[in-house]
Amino acid sequence: MNENKVTNRSQNIILENREKLNISGVEHVDSFNDNTIILLTVKGLMTVKGEDLNISKLNLEDGNIVIEGKINGILYTNKDTSSSKGSGLLGKMFK
Secondary structure, eight states: OHHHHHHTSOOOEEEETTTEEEEESEEEEEEEOSSEEEEEETTEEEEEEEEEEEEEEEETTTTEEEEEEEEEEEEEEOHHHHHHTTOSHHHHHTO
């Protein structure tokens, strides 16, 4: 029931000076490191790229995340296409 609460919400992205990124509508953090953070959001898969990235605040019950560091790019991928195109290591090897 809690998952439906997050899925029915809209998504907002606030980027402050390319150093602080507030995102709402986050369902799950798939992976993260200093240069890339991959999130599952209500609007699809989101990849945040940058340098010295750090998740300073995460609340999956509310669907909010705050990412700090130098933000270089934000990329959306639809939920449907992300799983069917084989974007993983094997998908890249057999293109």
